[in-house]
Amino acid sequence: MMTDSAAPPSKPDVRPMTDVDWEKVLRSGALAGLMLSFIAAIGMVTVLDERTMIDPWLSLGYLALVWVPVFFGFTAASEPTPDGGISPVKGERDLLSGLVTGALAGLCFSFFIVLIDTYDMTDIFSNLLPRLVDLLTFDRGIGVAAAIWIVGCALLGLCGGAAQVVSARVKRMLSWAFVGVAIVAMLEAVIIDLSQGLRVEFVTDFMYAKNGGLTTGAAIILGAIFGAAGFQSSDKTFDQRRQERMSQPKEVLLRKNMVAAGVAILAVIFVPMVVGGLTNELLANVGLFVLLGLGLNIVVGSAGLLDLGYVAFFAVGAYTTAILTSPLSPYWVPELTLDFFSWEDWFWKGWVIVAVVLVMAAISGILVGTPVIRLRGDYLAIVTLGFGEIVRILFLSDWLSPYFGGAQGVTNIPSAAIGPVEIQGTSSQSIFYLTAVFVVIAIYVAWRLQSSRTGRAWSALREDEDVAEAMGINTTAVKLTAFVTGAVLAGFAGMIFAVKVGSVFPISFKLLVSIIILVIVIVGGMGSIAGVIVGAVVLIGVLGGPTQPGLLQEFGQFKLLIYGALLVIMMLKRPEGLWPSVRRQRELRHEELNQDAWLTGTPGTDEEEDDA
């Protein structure tokens, strides 16, 4: 209990100017300056400058810097209350905090620019090139540049501070406008792709400048549209709306879900026909990782077994397909091609490969699973990590190279076909359809398993293994079921991957793949099917996969940095994931509420002392 909780503090409408938390402002300013210097020093500004956001004055490189003073200005002005909320008392002090924070950030950054201008440090920091200096000094003198940065950052910081003061509605309007324009600018390639498919090129001709980037006029119009939309939008958060949706009667919810599923299926069928090759390639990659994510989600999300060697099953699926179908492999079966529903030939032969992949993946799941299944927690993670590497090294080894081709891999994997439609690795559209079929199967399986007896047993296992065992759950068998189900889905993904790429190499199955799949599951929301899809879209579609380029190709070399930053931010701000399962969201939010309740001394939602 807080001692002073009885007397509520008086709440003046405007805090006096003098009430600035200088220590925090100083800290935020220095941090922002460091952040700016870091972003510049890793070469992000130089690389991203190639991409114009708004022609001709804003490049992605500058955008990578601009958000920093705004953000730190915003946080420096915020004053959290003991319950984790933001103090309702707003005023000039917020503006001042933001302004000073921004100015400090600009000052620090100016020092950095002077430093790299004076000393040549390219031996150690290879990205501190003269080009960077030119960019950061706007091709003017260093003094002018410093002044521009200090004043500019101060103004941006002021904007951040001001965001604390303005009403929620205005804040929403501004953030919608800003984020909306940024997204449309980033999605340039896809939008042009789509407009060509729909034969409405004149729209994009107006929107985007010739050498990339939104035109200034289009940016203003879009900003106005998004701003208006933001102004009109309801002030409920995504989660609140979701909660409302969930509290609807079951039948209504079911009907709405059916409609949503129908729309999704239609979109999956028709969108690839409209969009061009680039978007289809992205969609195919996303689909592949959705499949992998769904599989790992069963292992990690449902059963709580942290498997860091998941890529092994992906590799098994890919190599099985390669060995059976490539004419260069010693075990080539010429009769077997990935031919689904072909009328002339043997009708089921494509499914034979699917069956073989299924069996091989399941066997490898059992082989890897059986020895490690008795381990728990960290031990399991480390041992599976080892197994994942062992599988990759086996495929790479000279010993097995007569079968798997060693580092040369297996090439010449033929295309697949669904009836008359031939699926070639080169045609991402058909690959996407093939992926979609398996994703739909996987979603159905995952969905059915969640509410099944096995699904319950997995939950129990995740919660308390000893008690689950005492309840008569055969923990070994149930864990192995999760392992094998996940392995089979990864095997299918491997099969599609082999057909898509046309060749398999051990290098494609690095540890990084396992980690990225895990990040998809965590960022999306553990245990949530929709979360996996959201996670895959964000990570693979937007940022790009381990080898696959994403929408923001420019970010390619900073991908891992952004993954890492994203993971840290998620753990701090939204540990339940972007689109969590209802169950998990309740868990995490609930715990938080209880902690807050303890802090503020208000009664929690769960403690009830009424056992008379």
Next chain:
Amino acid sequence: MPDSKPILEFRGVNVHYGPVHVLKDVNIEIRPGEMVCLLGGNASGKTTTLKACLGMVAPSSGDVVVDGEIMTGATTAQIVAKGITMVPENRRLFKRMTVKENLEIGAYLRTDRDHLDDELDAIFEMFPRVKERLGQKAGTLSGGEQQMVAVGRALMAKPKVLLMDEPSMGLAPVLVQQNFEIIEQINKAGVTVFMVEQNANMALSIADRGYVLQTGRIVLDDTAEALVANEDLRKAYLGDADSA
């Protein structure tokens, strides 16, 4: 009833954890319908005895016999299927699952899954509170309610023998009393109860018979009345103040 065949029997059971000899030649016989308690201080092997009942630790020699069938070496699932369930120490519910899901897990091995509602109804009759809390997370319940769910979860398996590990642990005195009344009620309904307890007074007040375990060996074995009257035991466990 006393001369009927034992439903749960330890025949000279020895358990080792590595070099440590935890249970030494333990003989226990529990007959259908009885309420038996196992008393003992810390580290005397009480919990290990229960684990051996459920096959969660393997005896190095001797046999655990359930309903006339030697179950040594059987898996926990097989033993649970024979009708033995446990209410674990400190209740240990699946805190993030709902009360209903907890109860359903209790019936995990039931083959007659169509009749689960009968058990649910019986549990609701015994604990009306559980019915109100059905959709709630088990972790958000009060201690007393959690105990009800833990007992309910075990009863969902329709057990012949209910093992109770320290039922009074971590509960307020009022609740301990209430809890023992519940155990008595379950026993009256025909379920054999084997209870491990440190609170010897309370346990002996409702039990038919008791065993006293000391550093892994059964040192006393008598009816509850005789144990209460036993001078040595009173000194060791009951405390003279209580016997006055």
